[in-house]
Amino acid sequence: MKVTLFIPCFIDLCYPSVGMSIVQILERLGHTIDYPEELTCCGQPAFNSGCWDEARDVAVRVVERLKDAETIVIASGSCGAMLKVFYIELFQGTAYEQKVQSVANKTFEFSDFLVTKLGVTDLGARFPARVTFHDGCHGLRELNLKEQPRTLLSHVRDLELLEMPEAETCCGFGGTFATKFPMISTAMGDGKCASAQETSAEYIVSNDSSCLMHLQGLLDRQGKPLKTIHLAEVLANS
């Protein structure tokens, strides 16, 4: 299958190994990758800040470039929710409505693509560590991604998956919220890290690098040994 890959801006910039892991995994499964280099961001920061005109201008380019794709895979639950849910809201009642819907229909978050679309659950990965999985809110509540990542992790060799208390509670990132209300965002993040630590896990795994960026930032600032890693990187490990 020809898979068009959408790499969100902050993954491109700070976490390229997430994208590389996805390329590696999908190619190993025999798919061809089409990567639209001219795409950067889905527009979510503008959308979340109420600047819907600017968000629309960014989104139009994305939709125009993706509209002819066969299947689109996106490396983040949150940006996935932007394409699949919030774009629909953004373009409601405009001429773009149909196009946006058709892009949404063929867009998959990475773990969902593997499990739901391809029916692949075992990638032959090995990751000798205790990990706990953090559900990014957009992936969980907008896209219903609860079982997919866990199914994938359950097939990773030597990996012990430990569920943390309140796994579904927000980590406190929330995009611009994190810098507009740093005290609340930090209090929420501290709670999340404490839950993860309670499990004795060595890694927090998630399918959303944005949550992990926030959590890793906190952990680093506090000098805690707990580490964060994206699901794709775990699955690409052998």
Added chain:
Amino acid sequence: MTTHAQQFSSDADRTTRDLEQRAQIQSALRSYEVARDAHKSAFQDWEAARQTAAEIKWDAVNHLDQYLSEFAEKLQARGTQVHWASNAQQARDIILNIIRANNARSIIKSKVMTGEEIHINEALEKAGFEVVESDLGEFIVQLRREAPYHFVFPAMHLKRGEISELFSRELGTAPTDDPEELTMIARRVLREKYITADVGISGANFAIAETGMISITENEGNARLTCALPRVHIALLGIEKVLPKLRDLALFLPMLATAGAGQALTCYNSLYGGPRQPGESDGPEEFHVVLLDNNRTHLLADKEQRDALHCIRCGACLNVCPIYRNVGGHTYGTTYQGPIGSVITPHLRGLQDWKHLSNASSLCGACTQACPVKIDLHHHLLQNRRNAFTENPAWREKLTFKLFRLVMNQPRVYLFCVKLSRLIQPLHRFVDGTRLDPALGWTKTRKLPKIAPQTFKEFWQNRK
């Protein structure tokens, strides 16, 4: 920033540091979650029940004019006086006039959030009347002269010791750590008041159009006494409280108890249909219902957010909200705290003054998932943000997102920015986390992520 926004930020700054309080609230709400889930499973299909509830409320809200007049006519037919108040001032005047016309001195109240909304206690006290709250939580916060911390659990922020101390100070009772004894102290004070009060004021959880009755749900029995004993009764309720049919309660009563308090049903559920009828032995001689708009029609006119009027004030969205759990109820500075408060306060009290509440959300959606009547809460927060920006764009935000659009829509500019950031980043460590740091909002508590030596785009280029 408006003063309300500044207040919110500085209070949030303080409350998020109060680890003891945070732990107390979170542990209380965790026990609530366990109880709620246990009772949710008593519903054959909770999701189907939510859908039905949402549809009933949709019908009620979209035919509000019809149902309200039906409700009023039925009440009037049994001798109730129905009053319409378009704003808080009118509602206060109506209530004061009723009290004065009856030469009343003392007033007993059961829990009524619309009363908080119109600041009725202050108005009554200023006019020289004695007002006593009869709901235990409300009684406690009234003694402390503070606002409810949570619109369902007004005193949830207080520990037993604090309540005991408060009672000793205000009522002269002996200190005790026994919750039953504390309840008994309040009960002794209140019993006296029920008997001497001339007027009882209550709210209503539901207003049944079909039969012209108000439904009140409670756990302490205080609302029953408030409604039954005084000679005059006044019920103050928002116009959105309407349910079309009596049978709708079969769904809404257990749903409210489950979502709101983690109970199968609250201990007392009463229906009131007006004053004492000929031949009846008890009940108030005069019965007044005050229907409050106070900008609810503003919400009604908003097609996108009209469903916020479905709210049955169960408090479930507060209970699951990570923001509420961390900043606590007083930080909001509103009558209605938590997600629903953040959604409706801008409509009730002005968008520009209260838009910060819509920004103070990580948009996690836990509220929307919890809401028994399926209000699209977190999407409404996004719409409030959009409306606030469209109406009055802050120049800094405007500039930021014009630049954002430029960078994201011009791959060359994007690449240039990547290179530039990579050059600048090593310098950041000199200001990291200090007051000179332009990214202090992030770096005060978090390290910034590093820009990768090779971005994904560069990796792809090389690979080709």
